[in-house]
Ligand code: GDP
């Protein structure tokens with residue numbers, strides 16, 4: 051996965067003071083590959099990687115982060131921004147601010163999910179915004195399509211305005227609008243016909259409906275699975291219709307979500323909703339952070355964080371935390387306990403590879419190298435076992451002669467004892483910082499909502 055690949059690159063960049071043209075090359079190549087694998091269109095990939103590079107070269111590497119870690123967070127941040135995270139909240143939300151009925155026009159290719167989305171959107175508006183919703187189908191080519199809208203509208207609890215295949219789309223629209231006004235509907239959702247590919251007659255029809263209805267929202271409905279093709283379709287629809295937003299469907303499938311990035315870039319319009327299933331409840335407002343994580347394949351970071359938390363003995367962790375709170379610090383007994391728990395989680399080195407910046411920082415601070423992670427932990431435990439209870443509780447007591455005694459007891463050179471005491475100091479420091487929002491930053495990076 052990309053996470054693993056990036057972690058590897060992060061490691062090779064350890065110890066370098068800043069991000070340069072040279073050391074960012076490999077990293078950017080991995081990012082480019084990930085985007086292409088996620089079906090992001092090539093021109094969009096180029097633009098985004100250039101943007102990331104530009105930001106990265108200007109970025110200062112602060113504190114104990116290494117350039118690789120900084121780069122990973124830039125990638126995540128820029129992708130989120132480009133996909134819509136940089137837009138004000140208001141522009142990402144549905145706009146119904148007009149004299150009712152607020153008209154919503156759905157356009158897109160056949161099979162994109164327009165009719166299903168009409169039902170989902172109706173349900174969402176009824177449940178979340180307490181709106182009175184009317185739906186109508188201007189798809190006069192397929193009787194089944196009109197029937198389908200009727201079915202989903204009933205499931206959604208919306209009223210359905212009937213139409214027939216011998217009517218003209220504009221006449222249907224006029225009649226539905228008149229009905230909606232007379233019966234004080236808040237919202238009128240207009241479903242349109244699509245074709246399998248771009249077709250002049252379809253575009254003209256949609257454009258005529260748009261000119262007549264002057265909808266407050268015109269959504270381009272697009273299947274997330276189409277990948278590269280999305281870019282051309284989106285271009286045409288954006289040229290011919292005054293689009294106000296995008297609804298990305300079938301995000302529940304295997305697609306990595308690259309279409310989101312392409313469509314957003316090509317149209318410049320915000321993605322407002324996503325479809326996440328065939329049923330009407332498979333619908334949600336768009337979350338740029340989550341989509342960016344999906345594109346980058348960072349979902350496994352979330353899983354890892356869960357693994358780690360579930361593996362640590364909750365009782366013991368709580369005891370340690372309580373003691374730290376009371377005394378304001380860890381003692382070496384706590385440190386020993388933590389080491390034992392780390393061993394229980396599997397090898398440190400395998401963990402480090404998967405961890406994002408905030409946690410790698412903590413791991414790097416303990417000077418863990420790949421080969422001897424487990425041995426180091428066992429040694430640490432051995433050293434602490436050679437200490438007296440007083441020494442474990444008050445490590446500051448440990449001066450030269452005590453160090454020699456402890457080292458001899460553990461069968462190790464004195465430097466090892468010094469190293470452990472240093473690690474202990476650093477651990478205390480990291481713990482302090484974790485408490486100051488380190489962990490929440492990590493979870494945010496992982497894209498999850500906790
Ligand atoms: P339209 O031709 O644009 O009106 O597309 P439809 O609404 O008829 O949908 C085409 C197919 O895609 C149907 O089989 C839907 O059940 C399916 N579909 C629509 N939205 C989603 C979605 O978000 N997830 C999944 N898995 N299937 C969807």
Ligand code: MG
Nearest residue numbers: 164165189195
């Ligand atoms: Mg349809």
